[in-house]
Amino acid sequence: MPxxxxxxxxxxxxxxxxxxxxxxxxxxxxDEVRRRIREIAExxxxxxxxxxRALRRARTGMVGLYMPNTASTFGxxxxxxxxxxxxxxxxxxxLVILPSSHETGSTEGFxxxxxxxxxxxxxxDRGVPAILRQALPVVSxxxxxxxxxxxWGLVESPNDASTRAVFDRFRSRGARRxxxxxxxxxxxxxxDLERTYRTWCGEQGLEPRVALTxxxxxxxxxxxxxxxxxxPDGGTDAVLAGGDGIAVRIAGLLRSLGHVVGDSVLLAxxxxxxxxxxxxxxxTAVDLQPRHFGTVCADLLVExxxxxxxxxxxxxxxxxxxxxxxxx
Amino acid sequence: MPxxxxxxxxxxxxxxxxxxxxxxxxxxxxDEVRRRIREIAExxxxxxxxxxRALRRARTGMVGLYMPNTASTFGxxxxxxxxxxxxxxxxxxxLVILPSSHETGSTEGFxxxxxxxxxxxxxxDRGVPAILRQALPVVSxxxxxxxxxxxWGLVESPNDASTRAVFDRFRSRGARRxxxxxxxxxxxxxxDLERTYRTWCGEQGLEPRVALTxxxxxxxxxxxxxxxxxxPDGGTDAVLAGGDGIAVRIAGLLRSLGHVVGDSVLLAxxxxxxxxxxxxxxxTAVDLQPRHFGTVCADLLVExxxxxxxxxxxxxxxxxxxxxxxxx
DNA sequence: ACCCGTAACCTAATCGATTAGGTTCACGGA
DNA sequence: TCCGTGAACCTAATCGATTAGGTTACGGGT
Numbered sequence: 001m002p003x004x005x006x007x008x009x010x011x012x013x014x015x016x017x018x019x020x021x022x023x024x025x026x027x028x029x030x031d032e033v034r035r036r037i038r039e040i041a042e043x044x045x046x047x048x049x050x051x052x053r054a055l056r057r058a059r060t061g062m063v064g065l066y067m068p069n070t071a072s073t074f075g076x077x078x079x080x081x082x083x084x085x086x087x088x089x090x091x092x093x094x095l096v097i098l099p100s101s102h103e104t105g106s107t108e109g110f111x112x113x114x115x116x117x118x119x120x121x122x123x124x125d126r127g128v129p130a131i132l133r134q135a136l137p138v139v140s141x142x143x144x145x146x147x148x149x150x151x152w153g154l155v156e157s158p159n160d161a162s163t164r165a166v167f168d169r170f171r172s173r174g175a176r177r178x179x180x181x182x183x184x185x186x187x188x189x190x191x192d193l194e195r196t197y198r199t200w201c202g203e204q205g206l207e208p209r210v211a212l213t214x215x216x217x218x219x220x221x222x223x224x225x226x227x228x229x230x231x232p233d234g235g236t237d238a239v240l241a242g243g244d245g246i247a248v249r250i251a252g253l254l255r256s257l258g259h260v261v262g263d264s265v266l267l268a269x270x271x272x273x274x275x276x277x278x279x280x281x282x283x284t285a286v287d288l289q290p291r292h293f294g295t296v297c298a299d300l301l302v303e304x305x306x307x308x309x310x311x312x313x314x315x316x317x318x319x320x321x322x323x324x325x326x327x328x
Numbered sequence: 329m330p331x332x333x334x335x336x337x338x339x340x341x342x343x344x345x346x347x348x349x350x351x352x353x354x355x356x357x358x359d360e361v362r363r364r365i366r367e368i369a370e371x372x373x374x375x376x377x378x379x380x381r382a383l384r385r386a387r388t389g390m391v392g393l394y395m396p397n398t399a400s401t402f403g404x405x406x407x408x409x410x411x412x413x414x415x416x417x418x419x420x421x422x423l424v425i426l427p428s429s430h431e432t433g434s435t436e437g438f439x440x441x442x443x444x445x446x447x448x449x450x451x452x453d454r455g456v457p458a459i460l461r462q463a464l465p466v467v468s469x470x471x472x473x474x475x476x477x478x479x480w481g482l483v484e485s486p487n488d489a490s491t492r493a494v495f496d497r498f499r500s501r502g503a504r505r506x507x508x509x510x511x512x513x514x515x516x517x518x519x520d521l522e523r524t525y526r527t528w529c530g531e532q533g534l535e536p537r538v539a540l541t542x543x544x545x546x547x548x549x550x551x552x553x554x555x556x557x558x559x560p561d562g563g564t565d566a567v568l569a570g571g572d573g574i575a576v577r578i579a580g581l582l583r584s585l586g587h588v589v590g591d592s593v594l595l596a597x598x599x600x601x602x603x604x605x606x607x608x609x610x611x612t613a614v615d616l617q618p619r620h621f622g623t624v625c626a627d628l629l630v631e632x633x634x635x636x637x638x639x640x641x642x643x644x645x646x647x648x649x650x651x652x653x654x655x656x
Numbered sequence: 657a658c659c660c661g662t663a664a665c666c667t668a669a670t671c672g673a674t675t676a677g678g679t680t681c682a683c684g685g686a
Numbered sequence: 687t688c689c690g691t692g693a694a695c696c697t698a699a700t701c702g703a704t705t706a707g708g709t710t711a712c713g714g715g716t
């Protein structure tokens with residue numbers, strides 16, 4: 001039994017209409033009455049019901065966040081989520097975490113929202129096209145897979161530029177056989193990394209070396225798989241690893257193989273995190289600025305809510321600087 | 329302009345009351361009419377408005393999640409959030425991420441929810457008492473700080489038992505001067521670790537060695553701080569580190585100091601994660617089962633919503649097994 | 657004195673779903 | 687035949703906030 005507008009109006013001896021107008025700062029009430037109503041509302045600790053308001057305004061004030069249910073990179077999603085939540089809050093919107101509808105591809109049971117934010121939409125995730133099919137504003141962080149539909153807004157990181165920055169740096173530090181290690185090929189991000197790397201290799205006259213490993217295979221398995229890859233002579237002498245977790249893992253395996261990270265083999269991570277800064281040696285990484293990325297997604301969605309669907313997605317770019325450290 | 333119940337009713341030639349009853353499977357409609365209404369609703373792709381329903385039922389179907397805004401342990405929060413979101417979804421509830429009201433201590437601007445879940449409530453977080461003050465069901469994952477208020481439900485991990493398990497294991501592997509490294513003293517969890525460790529030291533006739541470091545201080549700083557702590561003779565020879573990130577960090581620093589992790593110094597992490605499994609050497613850790621923990625919190629809250637406030641918090645325990653690995 | 661404009665309020669409809677409380681009608685029993 | 691009963695529907699109120707569209711009453715202009 002929370003305090004309703006009617007309670008406040010009754011206490012102030014006015015109609016709900018007047019109370020509403022007074023509290024919302026609209027014209028049509030005397031300053032005197034407005035002051036009194038405000039005071040009474042304050043004293044009664046009146047909080048407008050978001051439900052009543054939502055019904056009338058045909059806006060729920062909710063934004064749905066959809067992310068892959070495999071958290072491949074560790075701090076990244078937490079940071080992104082926080083960034084989104086805080087930015088939305090500044091606009092009086094709330095963030096709802098949507099369950100993965102990965103297999104079902106159904107938005108059944110999703111709450112009513114004013115728009116969606118998609119983070120890292122994966123190619124095989126059936127929930128992604130289901131969301132894009134709806135007539136609501138969608139901002140996608142990273143390009144959705146082909147055929148999934150077109151978002152209203154698109155927030156991108158310059159993956160090509162940062163990938164090149166990593167490999168150019170490897171090259172300038174004397175690497176002759178740089179390689180790339182990925183743990184998945186289902187996000188646009190990792191596909192970008194691989195494509196750019198292969199192009200770069202072509203330009204440099206190098207043979208590309210791409211290893212696809214699993215986030216689940218054991219260290220022993222991975223060690224034997226990669227032993228040849230990192231063989232002392234003719235092996236990979238610089239590697240970009242997708243994800244902060246995988247970079248730490250590779251660093252350990254390289255030590256087991258007798259390598260010195262940052263010296264006999266250069267290492268960089270495609271995703272920066274505190275872990276990269278505090279690893280020994282500190283690991284060179286691309287800072288995707290997840291928190292900032294989240295706020296940009298949220299702010300763009302806020303702009304798009306209430307507008308017509310644009311003919312082409314509105315694009316935003318979030319810088320992703322290379323943080324150079326000892327490892328590579 | 330989504331399809332409303334009235335649209336369906338009109339198309340079926342019945343009143344909204346009949347349509348509502350038919351679609352909700354309540355008695356009072358003939359099977360024939362029910363079938364027809366269902367079919368029409370299906371064909372029109374009718375989705376009940378959660379707002380209209382919420383207004384009438386005086387339930388929003390939303391649960392608020394409040395977490396510390398410092399993500400001290402990396403994958404932990406993502407996992408917990410997913411667990412909560414999925415469990416709630418099974419009960420047709422949605423999860424809203426609340427912004428931190430750390431400094432303001434105000435729930436102003438929070439959306440209307442049916443209950444709250446607090447994860448790791450920190451001692452100095454003013455949002456925690458603000459939430460507990462409300463007349464809504466709250467489930468707290470970890471005990472809230474003294475004076476913050478009493479939650480309706482409490483989900484705990486056996487921190488004492490798992491801390492003891494770690495140090496008993498250190499002891500059985502020959503450690504003589506085990507120590508504890510924390511990065512904060514504001515969560516019940518870390519306070520539990522420290523208290524249990526000190527008690528354990530008393531029982532064992534050992535001098536406790538607790539180091540409080542910051543998640544922000546540089547490796548160089550930390551290395552010089554800890555050099556004496558880990559001195560070859562008489563230094564700490566086994567350490568429990570709070571958090572997966574900090575454990576990896578300590579592992580690196582120990583290597584710099586000439587130690588062999590798992591041999592000259594034993595290392596364990598208070599929080600397990602894929603990182604611990606894939607580090608070289610693999611790091612012994614307490615598995616807090618964050619995903620499961622999240623579902624237990626959610627399920628408990630669902631039980632409590634709609635009931636009277638219990639005189640004492642309803643308690644649930646989530647097991648936290650020690651995952652023994654090479655490091656310690 | 658009369659008219660008109662306007663500030664300051666109020667009445668009532670509206671958003672969508674649910675539900676208490678009718679109304680109708682068919683059928684069974686006396 | 688008449689009444690009672692209950693199934694099958696319907697009407698209208700309700701939840702809380704907003705807002706279009708009145709209704710007063712007061713003041714200025716002529």
